[in-house]
Amino acid sequence: MAIVYIAFGTAFGWVLSRSGAADYDFIQKMFLFESFQLYGIIGTAVVVTAPGLWFLKRRGRTLTGAPLRVSPKPRHPGNIWGGILFGAGWSITGMCPGPILVNVGEGKLYAVAALAGVLVGAALFGVLYERLSGPLQLPALRVGTGDG
Amino acid sequence: MLILHDLAPLHWAVAGAAIGVITLLLLFSTNQRLGISTGFENICALVVHARYFQRSEITGSHGWRLPFLGGLVLGGVFSAIAGGGWQPFWDLGMFDTVIGWGPAGKLAWMFGGGLLIGFGTRMAGGCTSGHGIFGLSNLERASLESTLAFMAAGIVTTNLIYRVWGGI
Numbered sequence: 001m002a003i004v005y006i007a008f009g010t011a012f013g014w015v016l017s018r019s020g021a022a023d024y025d026f027i028q029k030m031f032l033f034e035s036f037q038l039y040g041i042i043g044t045a046v047v048v049t050a051p052g053l054w055f056l057k058r059r060g061r062t063l064t065g066a067p068l069r070v071s072p073k074p075r076h077p078g079n080i081w082g083g084i085l086f087g088a089g090w091s092i093t094g095m096c097p098g099p100i101l102v103n104v105g106e107g108k109l110y111a112v113a114a115l116a117g118v119l120v121g122a123a124l125f126g127v128l129y130e131r132l133s134g135p136l137q138l139p140a141l142r143v144g145t146g147d148g
Numbered sequence: 149m150l151i152l153h154d155l156a157p158l159h160w161a162v163a164g165a166a167i168g169v170i171t172l173l174l175l176f177s178t179n180q181r182l183g184i185s186t187g188f189e190n191i192c193a194l195v196v197h198a199r200y201f202q203r204s205e206i207t208g209s210h211g212w213r214l215p216f217l218g219g220l221v222l223g224g225v226f227s228a229i230a231g232g233g234w235q236p237f238w239d240l241g242m243f244d245t246v247i248g249w250g251p252a253g254k255l256a257w258m259f260g261g262g263l264l265i266g267f268g269t270r271m272a273g274g275c276t277s278g279h280g281i282f283g284l285s286n287l288e289r290a291s292l293e294s295t296l297a298f299m300a301a302g303i304v305t306t307n308l309i310y311r312v313w314g315g316i
Contacts, residue, residue, distance in 0.1 A: 001178070001211065001212070002211065002215040003215075004177070004178060005178070005211075005212045005213075005215035005216040005219060006215045006216070006218055006219040006222065007219065008170060008173070008174050008178075008216060008219060009215065009216040009217060009218060009219015009220045009221075009222065009223065010219040010220075010222045010223040010226065011166075011170055011219075011223065012167070012170050012219070012220060012223060013219060013220040013221065013222060013223015013224050013226075013227070014223040014226060014227050015158070015163055015166045015167055015170070015223075016220070016223065016224075017152065017223060017224050017227035017228075018150070018155065018157060018158050018163070018227055018231075019157055019158045019160070019163030020150060020157040020158075020160075020163075021163070022224070023150045023151055023152070023157070023241070024151060024240055024241045024242070024243060025151060025241035025242050026150075026157070027302075027306075028241075028242055028306050028310065030302075031302045031303045031305070031306035031307065032306055032307065032310060032311075033303075036160065037157065037160050038160075039160075040160030040161065040164060041160045041163045041164040041167065042164065042276070042280055042281065043164065044160060044161050044163075044164020044165055044167075044168065045164040045165075045167040045168045045171070045281045045285075046168075046280075046281060046284050046285050047164070047168070048164065048165050048167075048168025048169065048172075049167075049168040049171050049172060049281060049282065049285035050284075050285040050286075050287075052168065052171075052172040053172065053175070053282075053285050053286055056172065056175060056176055062175075062176055062177065062178070062179045063176055063177045066179060068175070068179065069179050069181075070175070070181060070286065071181070072283075072286060072288045072290070073273050073274060073278070073279070073283060073288055073290045073291060074273065074290065075288075075289055075290035075293070076273075076290070078271040078272055078273060079272050079273060079279075079290045079291075079293050079294040079297070080272075080293050080294065080297045081271060081272075081297075082267075082268045082269065082270065082271025082272030082273070082294070082297075083268065083272045083279075083293070083294040083295070083296075083297030083298040083301065084268070084297050084298070084300075084301040085264045085265075085267055085268030085271065085272075085301070086264065086265055086268030086269045086272055086275060086298045086301070087268075087297060087298035087299060087300065087301025087302040087303075087304075087305065088261075088264050088268075088301045088302070088304075088305045089261045089262065089263070089264030089265035089266075089268055090261075090265065090276075090298060090301075090302050091261075091301070091302040091303075091305035091306040091309065092257065092258075092260065092261030092264065092305065092309070093257075093258050093261035093262060093265065094240075094241075094243075095265075096265070096275050096276040096277075097184040097185040097187075097188065097265065097269060097275045097276070097277070098184045098220055098275075098276070098277055100262070100265070101184075101217055101220035101221045101224065102220055102221070102223055102224035102227075103224060104221055104224065105220070105221040105222060105223060105224020105225040105226075105227075105228070106152050106224040106225070106227060106228045106234075107224075107225075107228055107234055107235055107236045107237055108151075108236075108237060108238075108239075108240075109236050109237065109238055109251070110238060110240060110251070110254040110255060110257075110258045111258065113254070113255040113256075113258040113259040113262065114258040114259070114261060114262040114265070115262065116259055116262060117258065117259040117260065117261065117262020117263040117264075117265070117266060118188055118262040118263070118265050118266035119188060119191060119192060119262075119266060120262075120263060120266060121262060121263040121264065121265060121266025121267035121268070121270075122185075122188040122189055122191075122192050122266035122267065122269075122270050123192045123196045123198070123266075124263075124266075124267055125200075125266070125267045125270040125271055126189060126192055126196060126198040126200040126201050126270070127196065127198045127200075129198070129199075129200040130199070130200075132271070136271070138271075141199060141200060141203065142203050142204070143203075144200070144203055144205055144206075144273070145270060145271060145272065145273030146272070146273020146274050146278070146279075146290065147181075147183060147186040147205050147209075147273070147274075147278070
């Protein structure tokens with residue numbers, strides 16, 4: 001199965017690489033309202049995914065006939081506080097999580113530092129979870145903040 | 149034009165539709181909900197022994213998240229090769245023209261931004277893919293709130309960097 005996931009990742013990575021989603025300037029111009037490109041990409045992706053998802057959930061089965069599994073993410077204050085931190089980081093680096101990996105693949109040397117930062121940041125969050133979950137009203141540890 | 153080999157980007161409608169189709173196919177064929185930032189926890193779980201990384205959602209998903217993340221890197225490699233050849237480079241578009249820091253400064257800048265992304269996406273429970281594309285498409289309120297938060301923070305930060313500090 002690993003090869004299937006590698007293939008999905010490669011296809012997704014190719015699109016991110018060639019669309020501007022993994023391009024520092026396109027991200028800045030989105031946030032400066034100077035380019036419609038990224039708004040168009042994210043908007044179109046949602047417009048295509050939403051009805052398809054509705055249909056797949058109604059059908060209720062995967063390709064192999066297994067029950068379809070779509071669990072919504074838990075709602076908690078971290079959605080917003082974490083979103084604010086992430087948005088600042090997206091602006092600073094010009095990359096969101098997928099494009100960090102794509103940019104490393106493209107040969108952008110500075111993206112390796114972004115990846116290192118991301119891993120240290122995620123590790124810090126995991127280590128501090130039990131201390132943060134009270135003040136931030138995060139879900140129980142076994143549930144987590146939401147996966148995806 | 150892209151920083152990568154000065155290539156012309158795909159039309160936004162083509163790129164957006166392709167992302168939507170990939171998201172749907174991933175769910176339909178493998179029963180997986182698109183999401184990238186959780187994969188960073190899978191990587192952390194290999195080396196950091198925090199209880200948070202030992203929950204079943206992480207230990208049970210190495211088999212798909214790790215190869216998927218590896219595929220993203222490969223997608224970038226293939227894109228560079230096909231677009232004019234793979235070679236390491238430092239070019240950073242308008243950061244070079246407006247801010248103008250060299251390699252050491254860029255590494256520090258990117259590491260700092262990366263910290264915010266790693267910590268923030270895991271606190272938010274998702275990123276542009278899991279909240280912005282899948283969650284919004286699934287009409288989830290947590291995803292709507294998180295997406296509005298990261299878009300707003302991105303707009304404020306970039307405007308501070310380029311319009312206030314950079315003076316463009």
